[in-house]
Amino acid sequence: MRAPSRTATIAAVTCALGLTLAGCSSGGEDPSGLSGPLPGAGASSQEIAMTAWLAGMNDLHPGVLVSYDPVGSGTGREMFLNEATAFAGSDAAMSADELEKGRERCYGGEVVELPLYISPIAVAYNLPGLGAEHLNLQPETLAGIFNGDITTWNDPAIAETNPDVALPGTAIVPVNRSDDSGTTENFTEYLAEAAGDAWPHEASETWPISGTQSGTQTSGVVTTMQAAEGTIGYVDAAQVPDDLGTVAVGVGDEFVPFSPEAAAAVVDASPAAEDATDLRLTIDLARDTSESGTYPIVLISYTIACSVYESAQDAENVRALLTYIASEDGQERVADPRVAGSAPISDDLRSRVMAAVDQIRAA
Structure with a gap:
């Protein structure tokens, strides 16, 4: 990233003052050695889930200062493409024009789109x-x-x-x-x-x-x-x-x-999107299905990242966050009806997500 976002700056100041914020470092020792800011922004639909995920991430990696600003999908994607954030949440897949802009933002790499939050x-x-x-x-x-x-x-x-x-x-x-x-x-x-x-x-x-x-x-x-x-x-x-x-x-x-x-x-019951890849696991939802027991007004909210980051720190921190969100523990945490009541991803989808996450690296 070229510069920290205003969200990350506010998060850092808030944590420094000792105020409560999901993603504030607990000050504990991180065995992985990960550290530094990790700002994100995007879909407000993910806000509750993301708060829970950031708390779980903080338990595992207290040295990483993760924040998430629920500004909406469109603004979140824009902030990501402008390098104001390291990751984004979006209730819609990126357009062809956004993907093209993503090549420059991702230092010649590709945009990564992972369907990690599934909710009606x-x-x-x-x-x-x-x-x-x-x-x-x-x-x-x-x-x-x-x-x-x-x-x-x-x-x-x-x-x-x-x-x-x-x-x-x-x-x-x-x-x-x-x-x-x-x-x-x-x-x-x-x-x-x-x-x-x-x-x-x-x-x-x-x-x-x-x-x-x-x-x-x-x-x-x-x-x-x-x-x-x-x-x-x-x-x-x-x-x-x-x-x-x-x-x-x-x-x-x-x-x-x-x-x-x-x-x-x-x-x-839905197929992969026509332009899906091994890094962009987008889905073409069957909105007009007549299959019994299906609820077709579904939101698949993607976590968006880069396959290539400027620094090793950013790449390692993003990999750690996505690994936790995709994990059984991360998915079960937000599936709790007292939290977000989302639908956990399947084991097959998790394996494809992790194959994409493993490709994230530094330039």
Whole structure:
């Protein structure tokens, strides 16, 4: 890296003052001899998981000062490409243009993209006292709601799939991310592939409809939803508060609520992306699947790094972090429903991840 990020500087100052921050060195001796700053930034969906991973990393390597700023996927990738961080979190794979820029950023090496955080995206709503565990909604209905075509909660399209629920005539207020977001790209990709003509927009990190209610990052969407009844939005499932209800989505002949198991099932049913490599383990999610037990509104959040770093210290520190995140202990730590409730990666995927991590080196 050419210069430490503002995030890393703040982290270092905070730790020096003795304040609490995930990633602050505990001051213990690190048998591996690793040390130095390791700043990261990116997807806010990874925030809870990353906090847990940084704590585990600190236990193993207290000399490495790891930090993570949940600024959103797009900003995180930009910071990584500008060498403000050593790694990034992104809810979407890098574009061809970003990968080309990555060659220079990675000192002639390649961008490494590893699918280390797999989580369902929940469609949540604020309808107190509804009494239903989940509202059952077809993908076409969800598309109509978020496109502004279905405007009240007792609309016939909603009532048809929820015959035993006393639906109110409350106005529907869709809430979306205001910042460029991989969560938005994953959600709009699902609508585009599963809802057909009901969603007349392409998948995009930027919400395609203007004049909507919105919030910055995951926390902003949740706060906006909690402020008014009748709201509906899409958020990382780990960050849905207890006072919001969630949707079971139509898949084939059934309605499937989100769960780590259902998220893992759709990943297993999906092929590798067309341009995937042994360093870029990107996945083409089967959003329009009809396979039983799958939840297709899934977020695969990639941890992005370089195959080549300027210094041996950066390369060694990044390898250590990615090794811990991919480990059984790291994956089980965030799979705990009290933490993030994510779906642990499979043993096969772990072996391919470690083969990529082993190629990370210094220039």
